[in-house]
Amino acid sequence: MSRAVLSLGSNLGDRRAALRLALDVLAPWVQAVSPVYETAPWGPVPQQDYLNAVVVVADPAASPRDWLARAHAAESAAGRVRDVRWGPRTLDVDVVTVETAGAVVESDDPELTLPHPRAAQRAFVLVPWTALEPDAELAGRPLAAWLAALPADEVDGVRLVAAQGRA
Ligand SMILES: Nc1ncnc2c1ncn2[C@@H]1O[C@H](COP(=O)(O)OP(=O)(O)OP(=O)(O)O)[C@@H](O)[C@H]1O
Numbered sequence: 001m002s003r004a005v006l007s008l009g010s011n012l013g014d015r016r017a018a019l020r021l022a023l024d025v026l027a028p029w030v031q032a033v034s035p036v037y038e039t040a041p042w043g044p045v046p047q048q049d050y051l052n053a054v055v056v057v058a059d060p061a062a063s064p065r066d067w068l069a070r071a072h073a074a075e076s077a078a079g080r081v082r083d084v085r086w087g088p089r090t091l092d093v094d095v096v097t098v099e100t101a102g103a104v105v106e107s108d109d110p111e112l113t114l115p116h117p118r119a120a121q122r123a124f125v126l127v128p129w130t131a132l133e134p135d136a137e138l139a140g141r142p143l144a145a146w147l148a149a150l151p152a153d154e155v156d157g158v159r160l161v162a163a164q165g166r167a
Pocket residue numbers: 068082084085086087092093094095096109110111112113114115116117118
């Protein structure tokens with residue numbers, strides 16, 4: 001069994017529609033969908049607030065590359081154009097972590113680095129993931145510990161807007 005945690009984000013166009021589209025593309029594999037949060041932009045690029053959520057997906061046969069391909073398929077369905085790094089986008093789907101047969105996959109391949117190297121610094125990933133799996137670990141450390149290490153204003157910048165995954 002392959003199980004993955006995917007992060008969804010949108011801050012361009014109809015943000016709710018983009019998250020819904022991602023859930024539609026990923027529907028065959030979705031096990032759980034977090035609440036939706038409105039989040040202050042992370043990173044150096046000034047831009048609009050995002051809607052973010054996290055989904056847990058599973059598939060007996062998927063490889064880590066399959067999850068990346070499915071993430072990219074969802075982004076393409078939302079018309080994502082790749083331009084500015086960390087800039088605004090209709091839909092961003094990142095592969096946060098993958099488990100195969102219960103073991104966390106580790107990879108330093110630039111095309112698919114696992115676990116995602118910046119997830120632990122992102123309240124917009126940690127808060128929705130914690131809502132789904134409060135006892136989960138990332139890179140060997142509980143999510144709560146990563147969150148406690150972040151500046152309070154970054155965590156406060158993640159605001160619940162919809163209690164269920166369908167925004
Ligand atoms: N865990 C991962 N999840 C998604 N993409 C990844 C991952 N590891 C490496 N990549 C590579 O990163 C490339 C750029 O991805 P993307 O455009 O989503 O980056 P970004 O959202 O601007 O920045 P970030 O990677 O910090 O989220 C992708 O083409 C992909 O091959």
